[in-house]
Amino acid sequence: MKNFLKIPNYSNYKHNDNNFRQNNSLSISSKNCKPGKVKAASDTLLKRIHKHRALYIFMLPAIIYVAIFYYGPMYGIQIAFKDYNSAFGIWNSKWVGFKHFKDFFGGYYFGRLIKNTFAISFYSLIDFPIQIIVALMLNEIRNYKYKKFVQTVLYAPHFISTVVMVGIVTTMLSPSIGVVNHIIELLGYERQYFIIQPAAFRHIYVWSGVWQEMGWGAIIYLAALSNVDIQLHEAATIDGASRMQRIKYINIPTITPTIVIMLILRMGRIATVGYEKAFLLQNDLNIAVSEIISTYVYRRGLVGGQYSFSTAVGLFNNVLNIIMLLIANAISRKISETSLF
Amino acid sequence: MSHIKDTSSDKIFGIVNSTIVTLLMLIVMYPLIYVVSCSISSPDLVSRGQIILFPRGLTIEGYRRIFMDENIMIGYGNTIMYTVLGTLVNLFLTLPTGYALSKKELPGRNIFMVYFLITMYFSGGMIPTFLLVKSLGLYNTRTILIISGAVSVYNVIICRTFFAGIPKELEEASIIDGCSTYRTFIQVVLPISKALIGVMVLYYGVSHWNSYFNALIYIMDNNKKPLQLFLRKILIIEQMNAAMTSNITDDDVYAEALKLKELLKYSVIIVSSLPVLILYPFLQKYFDKGVLIGSIKG
Numbered sequence: 001m002k003n004f005l006k007i008p009n010y011s012n013y014k015h016n017d018n019n020f021r022q023n024n025s026l027s028i029s030s031k032n033c034k035p036g037k038v039k040a041a042s043d044t045l046l047k048r049i050h051k052h053r054a055l056y057i058f059m060l061p062a063i064i065y066v067a068i069f070y071y072g073p074m075y076g077i078q079i080a081f082k083d084y085n086s087a088f089g090i091w092n093s094k095w096v097g098f099k100h101f102k103d104f105f106g107g108y109y110f111g112r113l114i115k116n117t118f119a120i121s122f123y124s125l126i127d128f129p130i131q132i133i134v135a136l137m138l139n140e141i142r143n144y145k146y147k148k149f150v151q152t153v154l155y156a157p158h159f160i161s162t163v164v165m166v167g168i169v170t171t172m173l174s175p176s177i178g179v180v181n182h183i184i185e186l187l188g189y190e191r192q193y194f195i196i197q198p199a200a201f202r203h204i205y206v207w208s209g210v211w212q213e214m215g216w217g218a219i220i221y222l223a224a225l226s227n228v229d230i231q232l233h234e235a236a237t238i239d240g241a242s243r244m245q246r247i248k249y250i251n252i253p254t255i256t257p258t259i260v261i262m263l264i265l266r267m268g269r270i271a272t273v274g275y276e277k278a279f280l281l282q283n284d285l286n287i288a289v290s291e292i293i294s295t296y297v298y299r300r301g302l303v304g305g306q307y308s309f310s311t312a313v314g315l316f317n318n319v320l321n322i323i324m325l326l327i328a329n330a331i332s333r334k335i336s337e338t339s340l341f
Numbered sequence: 342m343s344h345i346k347d348t349s350s351d352k353i354f355g356i357v358n359s360t361i362v363t364l365l366m367l368i369v370m371y372p373l374i375y376v377v378s379c380s381i382s383s384p385d386l387v388s389r390g391q392i393i394l395f396p397r398g399l400t401i402e403g404y405r406r407i408f409m410d411e412n413i414m415i416g417y418g419n420t421i422m423y424t425v426l427g428t429l430v431n432l433f434l435t436l437p438t439g440y441a442l443s444k445k446e447l448p449g450r451n452i453f454m455v456y457f458l459i460t461m462y463f464s465g466g467m468i469p470t471f472l473l474v475k476s477l478g479l480y481n482t483r484t485i486l487i488i489s490g491a492v493s494v495y496n497v498i499i500c501r502t503f504f505a506g507i508p509k510e511l512e513e514a515s516i517i518d519g520c521s522t523y524r525t526f527i528q529v530v531l532p533i534s535k536a537l538i539g540v541m542v543l544y545y546g547v548s549h550w551n552s553y554f555n556a557l558i559y560i561m562d563n564n565k566k567p568l569q570l571f572l573r574k575i576l577i578i579e580q581m582n583a584a585m586t587s588n589i590t591d592d593d594v595y596a597e598a599l600k601l602k603e604l605l606k607y608s609v610i611i612v613s614s615l616p617v618l619i620l621y622p623f624l625q626k627y628f629d630k631g632v633l634i635g636s637i638k639g
Binding site: 045048049052054055056058059061062063065066068069070071072073074075076077079090134137138140141142146148150151152153154155156157159160161162163164166167168170171172174176177179181182183185195211214215219242243244268275276279280283294297298301302307310311314315317318321322325 | 348350351354355358359361362363365366368369370372373375376387388390392393433434435437438440441442444446447448449453456457460462463464465466467468469470471472473477488489491492497521522523526547550551552553554558569572573575576577580581603606607610613614617618621622625628
């Protein structure tokens with residue numbers, strides 16, 4: 001981001017171009033190459049903007065899209081402080097201050113939602129070390145073809161849709177036809193209806209996630225590991241370091257910055273549990289543990305029609321995320337000198 | 342490293358490591374193999390728990406029934422349409438933006454970067470977005486499924502980093518030859534960015550193919566619903582109902598109908614996931630690069 005302050009070296013090609021002109025008598029039609037523009041250093045901002053106008057046009061569709069669909073909804077956040085009435089619209093609905101926030105914080109579900117959301121979120125952090133270990137182990141496989149094959153298999157679940165994944169899980173855990181229960185019965189135990197058991201929900205949620213993202217999440221560390229200087233390994237080997245020691249003292253330190261960055265980013269989402277999966281795994285019997293902030297927003301807002309209240313809950317969630325991100329970033333900057341910003 | 346001789350303990354390490362990785366791979370593979378096996382096995386054996394790993398009593402009845410199921414066919418057609426058109430919109434919005442942002446000399450580049458980055462951390466949320474979509478008249482239209490998520494800022498950053506890595510000389514040469522920025526982008530930059538385009542097609546394409554929640558929120562009409570919504574009904578909602586009732590009924594006819602439904606379930610999982618599972622290994626060699634460059638923010 002610091003490049004903005006530097007005088008950019010955009011004059012490069014003009015100089016080249018100028019030489020080109022002097023040596024050849026070809027006429028150049030591009031507007032960017034007019035001789036009057038050679039005095040690069042003295043270009044004003046407006047001139048520079050004019051010169052790059054095509055690039056702004058490149059960005060224009062995305063800028064408009066983001067303005068409408070990403071910034072547009074931010075305008076609607078105000079209904080969190082209003083009583084939204086569709087007859088009046090967003091702007092003309094009545095202000096009610098923090099009423100909806102008070103209702104939410106004082107409500108019966110507040111404690112439960114926070115607990116469920118954070119319980120799943122922190123439990124899900126288990127895939128962090130798992131992905132790192134998978135990467136370190138894959139990195140030690142020397143047969144290139146075998147390694148590629150293993151990677152292909154480990155990546156596959158990432159590409160399966162949430163619906164299908166939850167479908168596979170419910171089927172395999174089904175009390176009547178599920179293979180897991182067939183095995184449980186063969187071992188002499190009683191069949192279990194896992195999907196409706198509140199005690200099983202978090203385990204199902206987290207471990208199906210581990211299954212799905214174990215390989216995919218490892219990619220980033222694998223890529224970081226490919227940057228390890230091979231001479232370090234050679235030197236360490238000559239000094240008698242075992243493979244385990246080389247992993248510990250060379251590989252892990254190399255990928256530590258990546259791990260830290262990933263961890264900070266993860267903290268920025270710690271108050272968000274993907275509603276897509278939780279919603280699909282939810283049912284009336286496990287709702288006490290499976291209801292999380294985001295599914296609650298959906299249920300109260302879109303199903304229940306309480307737009308203002310749900311918007312307040314969603315806003316609370318978003319702010320919580322940002323605070324967590326900033327805290328994680330600050331801590332990391334202190335401890336490891338690696339930070340996002 | 343091959344010229345360095347392993348000590349015997351290192352050899353043991355290698356063997357143990359490979360064994361664990363292989364076991365891990367088998368664990369990850371198992372549910373997938375199980376589903377494939379069930380999809381081509383006799384439904385009788387499947388529901389009695391006779392299928393553990395390999396298929397038995399081969400039949401392709403499940404696959405035949407998919408093509409007789411009107412809803413699945415509607416969903417499949419819709420999903421293909423949403424994925425193709427949606428991905429085109431994605432590319433049209435993402436690639437040029439990433440290219441423009443990769444130009445260090447672009448005045449105001451950082452302002453635009455911040456403009457995009459903010460949306461990664463702060464959003465209006467589900468309800469205000471829903472109200473916006475409604476007020477734009479996009480509720481219950483196919484358009485909203487095609488354009489929702491049209492710009493992924495994360496992907497824009499991947500593009501930006503990729504384009505920044507293209508040697509300047511190439512573009513300079515093309516501009517000297519009299520190409521406009523547009524022509525340079527289309528005729529010089531894009532043809533050497535096949536890896537990037539491949540990764541983008543995959544990322545965006547897969548997310549269109551697999552998404553269900555937008556359709557759940559925005560689409561009412563059955564004939565506009567994508568495959569994933571029908572899958573949700575077949576795989577999860579009916580599954581719940583079936584599991585609750587199958588323990589209490591011994592009705593033969595009902596049991597038979599249930600078995601056929603079960604059969605359909607496995608085959609529909611395969612048919613819906615296959616396009617993606619076939620596509621991604623071809624693009625795998627680009628992943629490492631694509632994901633890495635995306636993660637390094639600047």
